[in-house]
Each structure stands twice: as C-alpha cells, then as structure tokens.
Amino acid sequence: MLIAVSALKGYAILATDGRIGSVSDVLFDDESWRLRWLVVDTGTWLSERKVLVHPSAIGQVDHRAQELPVRMSKAQIERSPDLARDRPVSLQMQSQLYDYYGWDPVWGGSGYFGGGLGMVGSLGYSDMGAPRMPNRHASDEGDPHLRSITTVTGSHLQATDGEIGHVENMLIDDASWDIRYLIVDTKNWWFGKHVLISPYAVKGIAWSEHTIRLDVTRDRVKTSPAWDPIAMIDQVYEKSLHNHYGWRGYGF
Structure with a gap:
C-alpha cells in the first residue's frame, strides 16, 4: 500500500508490552531511497528522550488506528543506545543500534533502486553496487546520506529546462x-496541479541548495498522466506513468 510519508508522523509506536511514544520524523537514505529510521518521541515515559526504530522491526501497520507495532520490548528500548539530542545521526550510532537489536544493516526495500541509483558526491548518480555497511569504527559525524523528510520537504525540483515545483510530500510502500x-x-509554474516523480528521474541532488535535479523536461511533466491526490493509485495508473517517462516498473 502506498501512503504519504507525512501521514506517519504522530502514529503510535506499540512495543510488545505497551505504547512507547509516537513518530516525530522519518529518515531516509538518499542513495537507495529507502526509509531507514523512524524517529520516535517517547514523551514523558523516557524523560522526553527520542529513539530510533528500524523498519525491519515493524509488524503489520494499522492505518485506521494509526499504530505501528514493533518487535521490541519497553525494557529493550529503555536500555538501547542513546540518541544524542540535537545532533545528526552518525554511522557509529546506527552501527550500535544494529548490534544491540540484532537488526540487519543491509535489510530493506525491494531492491528496485539497488543497481540504478547511487550518490556521487552530492551532484550526480551512478550504480550503487553493494549497500553501505556501518562498522564499529565508523565516524561519529552525521551520516551524509541520511535525510529527514521534514528538511527535504520544500526542496525545489529542476527539470532539464527549468524548475517545475517543490517537494510537498513523498509516497512510500508500507x-x-x-x-x-x-x-x-x-x-508556481503550473497552477493547481500536482505530479508524481519517481526517484528514477533524479540525476543529482544539491541538498545545501535545497535542489533536486531531474532528467525530464517540463513538457514531459506537463503531458504526464493526470494524478488525483484523492484517488487510490493502482497498478494501471503506475504502468501508464512509467511508460510515459520510460521508467522501469516496480515489479509490474
């Protein structure tokens, strides 16, 4: 099921023995375009401490109740490595979490982008190859490929011949x-319209400039299949969209 990533904010996180808090942010990897961590605000339970939850720990999502069950106990979470307040998430911190919970650092995603997208500095893409493996000796500096959905929202998208708009949200496969x-x-360019762009179209990112560069033209965007934000996205629409741009399919 495809859902707007912003909708996850506020979802309750249910440990195996009770509620631990709610989602305050979502972090993704700008190489693989996979959700990497949910940032969970534990409120008064852990003195307003924030913890990270890996998607591999998430069970069956209950969108109606807005709940995310996780295969973690409250005692495990209480003893987990502490997420430093107001500091970027480091590779070292991620490595400690993988070790502590026994999570697989290469878990995640369908692999659709595994051979096609990979960051070259902050300017372009090439084949990604094997996923990055956090290690025990990783730097304590922030992971340069880990991005907050909150900070990415609003970034400008630049087609080959001009700007087409800004990122309002993202759709993720739950x-x-x-x-x-x-x-x-x-x-600001085509009033009253919203369009969907796959990460397949991204050819470069300059996060310091809040700009994402695409390999499509404005005309290509304007003639793409119309998208109704209220309607559910089905496979027929996705096939039409991908055929229009020449993108590979997501398993169809």
Whole structure:
C-alpha cells in the first residue's frame, strides 16, 4: 500500500508490552531511497528522550488506528543506545543500534533502486553496487546520506529546462519501505496541479541548495498522466506513468 510519508508522523509506536511514544520524523537514505529510521518521541515515559526504530522491526501497520507495532520490548528500548539530542545521526550510532537489536544493516526495500541509483558526491548518480555497511569504527559525524523528510520537504525540483515545483510530500510502500514517488506541487509554474516523480528521474541532488535535479523536461511533466491526490493509485495508473517517462516498473 502506498501512503504519504507525512501521514506517519504522530502514529503510535506499540512495543510488545505497551505504547512507547509516537513518530516525530522519518529518515531516509538518499542513495537507495529507502526509509531507514523512524524517529520516535517517547514523551514523558523516557524523560522526553527520542529513539530510533528500524523498519525491519515493524509488524503489520494499522492505518485506521494509526499504530505501528514493533518487535521490541519497553525494557529493550529503555536500555538501547542513546540518541544524542540535537545532533545528526552518525554511522557509529546506527552501527550500535544494529548490534544491540540484532537488526540487519543491509535489510530493506525491494531492491528496485539497488543497481540504478547511487550518490556521487552530492551532484550526480551512478550504480550503487553493494549497500553501505556501518562498522564499529565508523565516524561519529552525521551520516551524509541520511535525510529527514521534514528538511527535504520544500526542496525545489529542476527539470532539464527549468524548475517545475517543490517537494510537498513523498509516497512510500508500507511493505518494502521504499520511497516510490515524490509528490510535487507545481503551483508556481503550473497552477493547481500536482505530479508524481519517481526517484528514477533524479540525476543529482544539491541538498545545501535545497535542489533536486531531474532528467525530464517540463513538457514531459506537463503531458504526464493526470494524478488525483484523492484517488487510490493502482497498478494501471503506475504502468501508464512509467511508460510515459520510460521508467522501469516496480515489479509490474
């Protein structure tokens, strides 16, 4: 099922023995376009401490109740490595979490982007190859490929011949936790319209400039299959969208 990533904020996190808090942010990897961590605000339970939850720990999502069950106990979470307040998430911190919970650092996603997208500095893409493996000797500096959905929202999208709009949201697959599409608000160029852009179209990112560069033209975007934000996205629509741009399919 595809859901807007912003909808996850506020979802309750249910440990095996009770509620631990709610989702305050979502972090994704800008190489693989996979959700990597849920940032969970534990409120008064752990003195307003924040913890990270890996998608591999998430059970069956209950969207109606807005609950995410996780295969973790409250005691485990209480003893987990502490997430430093107001500091970026480091590779070292991630490595400690993988070791503590026994999570697989290469878990995640469908692999749709595994051979096609990979960051080259902050300017372009090449084949990613094997996933990055956090290690015990990793730097304590922030992971340069870990991005907050909150900070990425609003980034400008630049087509080959001009800007088309900004990132309003993202659609993720709640089974694989891949980011399937960027939801683009085109109001400053094409008033009243929203379009979907796959990470397949991304050819470069300059996060310091809040800009994502695409390998499509404005005309290509304007003639893409119309998207209704209220309607459910089905496979027929996705096939039409991918055929229009020449993108590979997501298993169809």
